[in-house]
Amino acid sequence: MAPNLDSFFKTVDSNTDAFIERLRKAVAIPSVSAEDERRPDVVKMGMFLKSQLDGLGAHMEARPLGKQPGKEHLELPPAIIGRYPAKKDESKRTILVYGHYDVQPANLSDGWNTEPFELTVDDKGRMYGRGSTDDKGPVLGWVNVIESHQKAGVEFPVNLLMCFEGMEEYGSEGLDDFIIEECKPGKFFEDADAVCISDNYWLGTEKPCLTYGLRGCSYYSIEIKGPGQDLHSGVFGGTAQEPMTDLMRVMATLVDGNGKILIPGINELVAPLSKEEQSLYKDIAFTMDNLYESLGSTTGIFPDKESTLMGRWRYPSLSIHGVEGAFSAPGAKTVIPAKVTGKFSIRTVPDMEPPEVDKLVYSHVQQAFEHLGSKNTMKCWLQHSGKWWVASPKHWNFTAAAKAVERVWKTKPDLTREGGSIPVTLTFEQATGKNVLLLPMGSSTDAAHSVNEKLDKRNYIEGIKLLGAYLHYVAEEPMKAAAL
Amino acid sequence: MAPNLDSFFKTVDSNTDAFIERLRKAVAIPSVSAEDERRPDVVKMGMFLKSQLDGLGAHMEARPLGKQPGKEHLELPPAIIGRYPAKKDESKRTILVYGHYDVQPANLSDGWNTEPFELTVDDKGRMYGRGSTDDKGPVLGWVNVIESHQKAGVEFPVNLLMCFEGMEEYGSEGLDDFIIEECKPGKFFEDADAVCISDNYWLGTEKPCLTYGLRGCSYYSIEIKGPGQDLHSGVFGGTAQEPMTDLMRVMATLVDGNGKILIPGINELVAPLSKEEQSLYKDIAFTMDNLYESLGSTTGIFPDKESTLMGRWRYPSLSIHGVEGAFSAPGAKTVIPAKVTGKFSIRTVPDMEPPEVDKLVYSHVQQAFEHLGSKNTMKCWLQHSGKWWVASPKHWNFTAAAKAVERVWKTKPDLTREGGSIPVTLTFEQATGKNVLLLPMGSSTDAAHSVNEKLDKRNYIEGIKLLGAYLHYVAEEPMKAAAL
Ligand SMILES: [Zn+2]
Ligand SMILES: [Zn+2]
Ligand SMILES: [Zn+2]
Ligand SMILES: [Zn+2]
DSSP, rough: OOOOOHHHHHHHHHHHHHHHOOOOOOOTTTOOOTTTGGHHHHHHHHHHHHHHHHHHTTTEEEEOEEEEEEEEEEEEOEEEEEEEESSOTTSSSEEEEEEEEBBOOOOOGGTTOOOTTSSSTTTEEEESEEEEEEIIHHHHHHHHHHHHHHTTOOOOSSEEEEEEESSSTTTTTTTTHHHHHTTSSSSSSTSSSSSEOOBOSSSSSOOOOOEEEOOEEEEEEEEEEEESOOHHHHHHHTTTTHHHHHHHHHHHTTTTTTTOOSSSTTTGSSSOOOHHHHHHGGHHHHHHHHHHHHSSSBBSSSSSSSHHHHHHTTEEEEEEEEESSSOOOOSOEEEOOOOEEEEEEEEEOOOOOOOHHHHHHHHHHHHHHHHOSSSSSSEEEEEEEEEEEOOOOTTTHHHHHHHHHHHHHHSSEEEEESSSOHHHHHHHHHHHSEEEOOOOBOOOTTTTTTTTTTEEEEHHHHHHHHHHHHHHHHHHHHOOOOOO | OOOOOHHHHHHHHHHHHHHHHHHHHHHHHHHTTOOGHHHHHHHHHHHHHHHHHHHHHHHEEEEEOOOOOOEEEEOOOOOOEESSSSSSOTTTTTTEEEOOOOBBOOOGGGTTTOOOSSSOOOTTTTESTTTTIIHHHHHHHHHHHHHHHHHHHOOOOOOEOOOOOSSSTTTTTTHHHHHHHHHHHTSSSTSSSEEOOOOOOOOSSSEEEEEEEEEEEEEEEEEEEESSSSSHHHHHHTTBHHHHHHHHHTTTTOOOOOOOOOOOTTGGGSSSHHHHHHHHHGGGOHHHHHHHHTTTOOOBSSSHHHHHHHHHHSSSSEEEEEESOOOOSSOOOOOEEEEEEEEEEEEETTOHHHHHHHHHHHHHHHHHHHTOOOOSEEEEEEEEEEOOOEOOOTTTHHOOOOHHHHHHHHOEEEEEEEEEOOOOHHHHHHOOOEEEEEEEOBBBSOTTTTOOOEEEEEHHHHHHHHHHHHHHHHHHHHHOOOOO
């Protein structure tokens, strides 16, 4: 039976202006986690968030996460955690939600049309401002859901656990250990029945989606060095073995122009495509024009939608990012670099186990280098690695969210995966042992991490309804045992 | 007959302190041509040089070279040209000498042990300071030669024409046209009988050399682009053709690890090695240990001296310098660069005609790119090119210099070529139609362009004697017709 959500929805609509004001206040705090001198603003934003929830009667705590690794003079911003209602109702399910209150750097001079830390709403309802869609809009969404229930006099349908961090845009430093600790028996998050993360985006602009998979990422460096210092190519060209020559020849063996990974054994690790999975792709609201528009060109690998989505979501890819230590400025410089470090990464998918991928990469790179017969020395190592994540979209956490989407947006959501990684997703899954759902609020055109980031008013307001409706449907889903 | 140089030499010795003071004053003027805000200092250095020569009775002119191309708010520093004695002695030969009064950038924080613009002499007679060896020491060498002749009461043996520029370290902007113009009939340099440039270095630290050849340099860019903007590898990896992948695969086809150029046709342009030329290499004062010391490693291509010197001087080489537009910083960034530009250069030798080299490069790169079947677009172009130069070491200009070396240093000079290019050399040869000699003052350990640049006191003082003696022997050499 569909929960009676009408009065909640009506209250959201009638509080639209207040909710936009709340977002305006949040955007005005430049909580840039990557800039040391903005750290007080990050903390201020965490405290603003906490005070909003305190004011609604939630039990909130600001938990210190210690010093920032590598920058010991800097205190990490706190994890803002909470519970609403403040006292647990044992008859209700408990949903743990996550978001982040820090933002990417932004300067007017980067090419913004408006002040990045001043929410500016245009006549099409586009609300421009850094953090509007990533991730202040969704985080305040949960605040607005609680307030709307109070104003509407509607009973809150679940126990809500909250975990908001202030370092997401800078590697979520300190958070993994904290989550793992707080999910242990007797700790703050121990009783979560499922997890919901609202920190990603629709595949397009019209159709909502639920996301059940992410690729992992294993990032490698290949360092080749020889001479004791950079050399002048006039003096040493033709007499010294050049590390850059070796590096080009090794990097050329990694992948072909159509994205086929040439490292032996990698493709064999990929889970085979079942008929059932294959059939899912044709209905996804996505076209080749969507790809070309976001690429800004027609230089895609595949001519069709299905292969493109599979290339993004369910097959691995290898990208060469650049070279450290070589000449990289405009103009001409006749240097022979003494030590160069090539950087590449592999997006991983089921069933690629990261250690197995590392082994294949090291062995291939070693062989490719040895094949050159060079006197230079080579070292290949993993810079960082995050595993892929795939959840079951048949779990009640997803079926509830699907019903909420249908109720709010009058359409069934696309079930999508993503090509990128959100490492905290896997952490929550492993720490709670429960199903994790990615429930995006913003659309593909929101330009998170870019200039002119925005959140559409429609996505914000309907998104608040969606988050609230999701909690109501979650409360109603049959408690049958289901796969993660 | 050996000219009687004794009283000139004695006067140089007794004026050592004054000559070092003159160099100290010059080093103290930070005439860095690459830094806009230092332009007044470059001009000041030019005027200092002019005033020193004015004071010795030379006829001097500061010739404007116009605005700096691409920086029209900046006036180029003047060419300081002159004649000594002020009135030409028609009975004597006329030697045109060249040097530059600008220097490379230098900051204490780059790793200098002493203030770079403060000449600091240590107890081994090493005179540290930016420009000491490149090229203020040699330029002041000519001033000191004139002054020593006056003080010794020795008649000046030749007519000296001088051309000193202030933009050498920044591409000698404006100079080529000026030289070509002033070598025309009726102009300032019209009557030069030979040219002498002191702006390079010995092959080692003990044995002087005369340099009769330089490699040329043709510098190329390969630009490959596809997407409209940089992409996130999570979102687009596996769906977009990546320019960086294409670039690595094209750059890997240019040269092998032993320096063998893989571009078809290039090696066939190289002049064959004659038995006579081959025999010259074994006597050169150079060892593999010299190479390893300057490399800072043992990663040379060849195991023997002769092949190494030939690799540096008489065979072409290809170096890959770097990539513009890709990720080049430390750390990890998961970007797919939208447009990348690979940079490489070829050091050219007789008989490689630069336009022919260009043609072969373009055709090979085009084919290598087409072979990839990529949807990205590629452009390959020449950034700049300077031709190789080889003079006849049997010309009287060289035999005179060889006698001067033997007189001052008590040893026959090595006859060397160099792997790098000094483009003005070829300009002087072509504009005057006369023989050009490179007569270095400093040694291989002087660290021109690097931190802790120095000139040994011995090289400075004996170098002044050498420049003077060279002029005396030049005056005496038989006037027989000789090849360039
Ligand atoms: Zn985010
Ligand atoms: Zn973000
Ligand atoms: Zn120089
Ligand atoms: Zn120089």
